[in-house]
Amino acid sequence: xxxxxxxxxxPVRLQKIxxxxxxxxxxxxxxxIARGRVEVDGKIVREMGVKVDPATAVIRVDGTRIxxxxxxxxxxxxxxxxxHTTMADDMGRPCVGDLLADRIDAGQRLFHVGxxxxxxxxxxxxxxxxxxxxxxxxxxxxVRKTYLATVTGxxxxxxxxxxxxxxxLEDGPAAVDQFSVLDVHDGRSLVKVVxxxxxxxxVRRLLAEVGHPVEGLVxxxxxxxxxxxxxPGTFRKLGRKxxxxxxxxxxx
Numbered sequence: 001x002x003x004x005x006x007x008x009x010x011p012v013r014l015q016k017i018x019x020x021x022x023x024x025x026x027x028x029x030x031x032x033i034a035r036g037r038v039e040v041d042g043k044i045v046r047e048m049g050v051k052v053d054p055a056t057a058v059i060r061v062d063g064t065r066i067x068x069x070x071x072x073x074x075x076x077x078x079x080x081x082x083x084h085t086t087m088a089d090d091m092g093r094p095c096v097g098d099l100l101a102d103r104i105d106a107g108q109r110l111f112h113v114g115x116x117x118x119x120x121x122x123x124x125x126x127x128x129x130x131x132x133x134x135x136x137x138x139x140x141x142x143v144r145k146t147y148l149a150t151v152t153g154x155x156x157x158x159x160x161x162x163x164x165x166x167x168x169l170e171d172g173p174a175a176v177d178q179f180s181v182l183d184v185h186d187g188r189s190l191v192k193v194v195x196x197x198x199x200x201x202x203v204r205r206l207l208a209e210v211g212h213p214v215e216g217l218v219x220x221x222x223x224x225x226x227x228x229x230x231x232p233g234t235f236r237k238l239g240r241k242x243x244x245x246x247x248x249x250x251x252x
Contacts, residue, residue: 011051014038017059021066037062065244073108074243075100075126076225080232085115085124099233100126113137113222114198122147122219123227125246126235135250136223142196143249144177146221147203151212155181155189159210163193167209171199174206188215223249
């Protein structure tokens with residue numbers, strides 16, 4: 001429990017909560033409240049001295065949700081190729097848990113949001129926020145993921161049209177939200193695929209179905225979080241806006 005939550009569970013002044021969450025100093029937080037830039041549970045608060053329960057209140061500043069629990073962890077990991085998406089591997093193969101060993105050894109109970117197969121590189125979210133992770137993985141929220149794929153052959157317009165219209169796979173139809181060809185070189189194409197599907201190997205299966213097997217695959221975006229120029233094997237803490245965007249995407 002954070003100090004702002006109060007050890008007895010009593011409500012706490014809003015400006016104190018904002019200051020302890022690192023939003024601004026207490027005096028600056030009071031100015032944010034006075035200007036109508038702070039909302040609690042969907043309602044703008046302008047009065048000074050308002051007390052709220054930080055354990056249950058949803059607080060936003062300029063539309064960005066403020067995470068109050070200091071024990072919550074939100075990480076963006078650039079998973080290298082050949083690393084398995086598990087926190088521990090019984091066969092001794094390289095896994096995500098190896099890359100986060102220091103945090104795990106320190107007692108943090110982390111888990112990955114969804115999976116990337118061993119041959120796929122790129123963005124993997126890691127957290128201990130079970131509610132958020134569950135919703136991000138649930139198909140009903142349709143959180144989009146973006147991939148860059150190097151595929152065999154020169155991809156024509158017909159393939160992109162088929163992918164957008166929908167392709168019949170062995171476990172049911174699937175379609176992409178967006179598809180574009182970025183480059184063609186030496187008989188290979190670099191394509192961008194955006195979809196909210198989460199089925200196993202879905203990008204590889206879709207591209208193979210339209211005649212362009214994947215030779216290399218990287219996930220570059222998950223919802224509002226982008227991989228950027230982050231080096232393979234490294235992780236970083238998500239920014240306040242990134243966490244807020246993920247919450248918003250799943251209605252939290």
